[in-house]
Amino acid sequence: MTGVTKGERVDAKGIVGKTIVGKSGKKIGTVEDLIYEVRTGELVYLAIKNATAYANTFQFEKSDEGFEEIPYSAVISIGDFVVVAEEDII
Numbered sequence: 434m435t436g437v438t439k440g441e442r443v444d445a446k447g448i449v450g451k452t453i454v455g456k457s458g459k460k461i462g463t464v465e466d467l468i469y470e471v472r473t474g475e476l477v478y479l480a481i482k483n484a485t486a487y488a489n490t491f492q493f494e495k496s497d498e499g500f501e502e503i504p505y506s507a508v509i510s511i512g513d514f515v516v517v518a519e520e521d522i523i
Contacts, residue, residue: 439454440464442454445467445509448464448467448511448515449464449465449466449467450464450465450477451464451511451513451514451515452514452515453479453503453509453515453516453517454515454517455487455515455516455517455518455519456514456516456517456518456519457510457519459485459487459503460485460487461484461485461487461488461517462481462482462483462484462485462488462501463479463481463482464479464480464481464515465479465480465481465482465500466479466480466500467479467480467505468480468496468502476505477504477505478494478502478503478505479502479503479508479515480498480501480502480506481493481500481502481503482500484501485486486523488501491519491522491523492523493500493520493522502504503517503522504521504522505520506521507519507521
């Protein structure tokens, strides 16, 4: 998969399992799942697993399953990595 930016379509299977990094290049974790609004289909959060020590510096919301959640609005691009804006996580 080549780089994807907001507004483009991507298959969910292409996102799950990717490494999440901040704009700074620091690793945050791995995409565990996608959380979306049932009525609209809008992506709301990325559930992360294997959160790093850097990830623990943020105040993530938690899913019912206990996964930290990054707001999808923080996603900048999806390519080899999922790149997020750290300032949009808080």
